[in-house]
Amino acid sequence: MVSTAAVPNLAFRQLRGQRSAGEFAAAVRRAAREIGEQVACDARYIGRVESGEIRCPNYAYERVFLHMFPGASLADLGFSARESVRGRGARVVSEPPPTTGPTTSAPSTSASSAFPPSTSASSAFPPSPSRPALLPRDTETDDFPEESDVLRRVFMTSGTTTVAAASLCLGGAPASAARVSLPTQRRVGETEVNAVEKAVRQIRLLDDRHGADGLYRRAAQPLREAYELLDAGTTARRATSDRLHAGAGELAISVGWLAHDSGRYDDARSHYAEALATARLAGDAGLEAHAFCNTSFLARDAGRPREAVRAAEAGQRAARTLGSPRLLALLALREAGGRAGLGDRTGCDRAIGRARAAFDRGMAAGDPEWMNFFREAELELLEAQCWSALGDWSRAARHGRRATALQDARFTRNLALYRAQLTGDLARAGRVDEAAATGHQVLDLLTRVQSARIRGMLAGAARVLEPRAGAGPVAGFLTRHQESPPAPPGSPVGPVGR
Structure with a gap:
């Protein structure tokens, strides 16, 4: 079934009412959270639905829409029946259910498909009350349900499209960064790829020195521009195209x-x-392993330890052919962190053992550039976090001391984080004077580092120490901590790290 013209979804447009596409997208995200779904609805997605480009939503969006408009069916919302867009002759189809393994053959099987135009529109239901905007949420592929709409930036790999003038700039960051300009031209080549790679290095350097809080909003613009280059297409040689994707x-x-x-x-x-x-x-296994590594880390911090384990295991599968024992070691530590969150002491200990064995094999030519932070100090810190999550505070503190002793002073942000971790572990282990002294060191570094994570960790340690406020060193630390800028609401306060 081939369709050549999109039919606008008038029913869905009426549901939006007077709200902007962005406001309606925010309402969709809020409704998703109400039922435990995770979608990344944005104004662009709403526009695609209303234009008829999306004939049938994926399963996650379907559940959200039916929650927003009780009693409605997909047909009532202007969508076609799922089976009508999954015929064998269809040119493009609605999103399939999630697969369980990596695929690189086409966008439609790895990052959610585009959709054929809509062929129906029916009477609309009154829109639900406006809800406050929330940040977008996405789900991952592989072990995780329903890919999100933000993944539908399908990258054109042929043709020539004028690339608008863009800049990759982090100006105004805590430490000034060089401006990298992307010239206007019809072919994406070495200049553009070099600019993207330089932006990655700048962000990492500034984060190591100053923490994330002052950088995030500025860094979003270069990211948008990098994906615009991918969307624009390129006639560059394959090696350049691969570098741009990476x-x-x-x-x-x-x-x-x-x-x-x-x-x-x-x-x-x-x-x-x-x-x-x-x-x-x-088809980039190295990038896939890195994405799963960070996804695992995020899941652990967000209180989803089982997901952290699954993501770490998926990352290890992706990394097996890359020739980097250090990468496998880091992924094993991510798994250990997830298992610690599950209270699986035996599984955690085994994962740590695998991590140390891989780490001891040393550096290799296959080690990715982004892993320059992963040295012995980081290994000790991640192990400390595992024992901390398992409630073995003394053992955690021993590894935390090693981490702070080994950490390169140039990594200011990590040094602050390591000491914040150690402060909390010492406090919970009953070594309150040492905890207070270490806490002072963290406060010294926070004059140069902006990190909600670190402030949240230190705030958690301070709460543990409050019952001992009568002790001289503890009282001094608590007073100074109270006078420092507070951690933003929702900042992590438990054992977290890079």
Whole structure:
């Protein structure tokens, strides 16, 4: 069944009423959260539905729409029956159910398909009351249900399209960063790819020095521009195209990390999912492993330890052929963190053992550039977090001390994080004077580092120490902590790290 012209979905348009597409998208995201679904609805998605490009929503969106408009059917909302857009002769179809393994053959099997035009419109139901906007949420592929709409940035790989002038700029960040301009031209080539790769390095450098809070909003613009380059298409040679996909995916992960570290978990989930989709489309196992690594980390921090384990295991599968024992070690530690969150001490210990064995094999040519932070200090920190999650505070503190002693002072943000972790573990282990002294060191570093994560961790340690406020060193730390800027609402307060 081939259709050549889109028929606008008038019923769905009437549901939106006087709200803007963005406001209606926010209402959809809120409704999704009410029923435990995860979608990344935005104004673009609403526009695609209303234009008739999307004939039938995927299963996640279907459940959300039917929740928003009780008593309505998909037909009432202007959609075609699912079976009518899944015929054998259909040119493009509605999203399939999630698959269980990586695929790189076509966008329609890895990052949600585009849809044929709508062929029906019916009477509308009154729109539901307006709901406040929320940050977008996405789900990942592989072990996770329903890919989100943000993954539908299908990357054109042929043709020539004028690329508008764009800039990859982090100006105004806590430390000034160089401006990287992308010239207007009809072919995406080395200049553009180099600019994307440079933006990734700039973001990582500034994060290491200053933390995420002041960077996230600025970093979102270069990310949009990188994906615009992909959308524009390229006649560059395959090697350049592969670099552009990899660079855009790594940029998505870097921006996702800034969101993650500043407590914007929904935004981080969206960016990591987009990176994973890019990896699947490009057949890039290294990028896929990185996306799963960060997804696992985010799931652990967000209180979804089982998902953290699944994502880490998926990352290990992707990384097996990459020739990087250090990457396998980090992914094993991500798995250990998830198992610790499940209270699985034996599974956690085994994963840590695999991580240490892989780490001891040393560096290799296959180690990705982004892993420059993963040294012995980080290994010790991640193990400390595992024992902390399992309630073995003394053991956690031992590894935390090693981490702080080994950490390179140039990584200011990580040094603050390691000491914040140690402060909490010492406080819970009853070593309150040492905890207070370490807490002072964290406060010293927070004059240079902006990280909601670190402030949240320190706030958690301070709450543990409050019953001991009468002790001299503890009282001094608590007084100073109270006078420092507070952690933003919703910041993590438990054992978290990079």
